[in-house]
Amino acid sequence: MPTPYDDMWEKLNLDLTAHEGLLQVLGKFYGDIYLSQEGRLQGMEYLDFVLSEVHGLRIKELQAAKAQGRKIIGTFCVFVPEELVIAADAVCVGLCAGAEIGSDAAEKILPRNTCALIKSFVGFKLARLCPYIESCDLVVGETTCDGKKKAYEIFGDYAPVYVMEIPQMKQACDRDLWKAELGRFKAKIEEITGKTITAAKLKDAIKLVNARRAVLQRLNRLRAAVPTPISGRDVLLINQISFYDDPVRFTAKVGELCDELEAKVKAGQGIAPAGTPRLMLSGCPMAVPNWKLPFLIESSGAMIVGEESCIGTRNTRDLVDETPDTLEGMLDALVDRYFKIDCACFTPNVERLDHIVDMAKDLKVDGVVHYGLSFCTPYAMEALKVGKALDAAKVPMLSIETDYSMEDVEQLKTRVEAFLEMIH
């Protein structure tokens, strides 16, 4: 069926037939997983609208920004400091990688035993399915896990790629390396945009990104209420959308949603009956439209009340210190804030274990579901340590490894249901 965006998609060199197939699958999925929920908050209408226009209006906005000479910078990891991108008047978009479509194409140039997230972003590019990737003037990769690090070498044959080096440890010499990398990234962004990042511009960008993190922190505080006033699926969606929506608009809209939530919490109104088991997710990021496991959990009679993940609290927990006024001081504040990220790519990574246990206690969860993407070694290795730490804190954990396919849905449902029976 023709749409008002066909010309734009054609100019972006998308495969229109395959793309239409993708949108149809996405629409069906969204209807089943999201729109079927009962008692949804009014504020979610904005998120529904954004998702329905994910390849439409937002892409139009990006094209309008490009027409004004602004650059579009795509990222795959929460380590990339978007404050520097925004300070150079460019637009930063998190490139999602949560769908299986395109994986066949990806497997022609990547080993089959590569994690689904990597196959997804390579597949989107090869199959010409993602208008975000096609809009990017630069795609920023990073040396986190081996799979991503090596995939960027291959991806670089198809898109303009720049790779940041992320240290693997957190010693003083690693901080020096990270600081140098931030400087190198700043220079690259200045070169590509033709703009100089000034102290004033960076100060505004830090405030802007902090405001978005702060509203997500507020959302997390409110959803922690007993009973929880919002489904975990909806909060995951909000986090996913935070990566590509306009940050000012997003912050305002999520603020309105939080006002609505606050009233529900005051009135003691929950989204599920009292006594519904409360679970927390921990592990690999769930990029849009990866809603498989949350849907499975919540349709098995539990509620998700927290995500210890990069599309969750790992991305929103820490703000950048807003007190420095000099460029040097602000860069140091950025270095310190990003260095707190407790990705499983670091060794040792004890902070993550502490964060998970603290979060499980604060959220009063009945259990934790550790989520690993198949072939993700860092998170699979760390799952064992997470299990031990939670065991010591007397919090039950279920470890799940899966990918984006639907083949194992029944098997996963059985495991989730057995876990719920055990803990409740």
Ligand code: BJ8
């Ligand atoms: S800071 S979690 S966003 S790297 S799932 S591709 S690790 S094999 S996504 Fe991540 Fe940055 Fe870390 Fe966060 Fe590799 Fe594992 Fe795949 Fe992963």
